[in-house]
Amino acid sequence: MAKVVVGKASEIGPGQMAxxxxxxKEVLVANIGGVxxxxGNTCNHAGAELHEGTLNGKELTCPWHGAKWDVTTGEMTxxxxxxxxxxxxxxxVENGTVYVEV
Ligand code: FES
Structure with a gap:
């Protein structure tokens, strides 16, 4: 398990993704209401990069064929x-920096 820097928390505002x-591994990080x-950043249908999709609350929609995912659990909805x-x-988040464990 490695802890990897994603970026500054202040640069990933609410409703935004990095x-x-x-x-x-391809990992997507989403800010939902400050949390x-x-x-995973790869759609399990045909491999789209999900950070190019749209985020509405915790629901992430794939940019290619519209699969919807719960970004808080990684489950298809x-x-x-x-x-x-x-x-x-x-x-x-430590000292304003976002980390992910992969
Ligand atoms: S690649 Fe995501 S729905 Fe087809």
């Missing part, structure tokens, strides 16, 4: 077929 590649969550979870990661 992404980082670490340990061979940070991290999930809507799609015509069942997709595997994108996964979730532990996030922390």
């Amino acid at each position: 992404h980082v590649t670490a340990g061979g 940070f969550y991290a999930a 809507w799609f015509p077929q069942k997709l595997k979870p994108i996964g979730s990661y532990k996030v922390s």
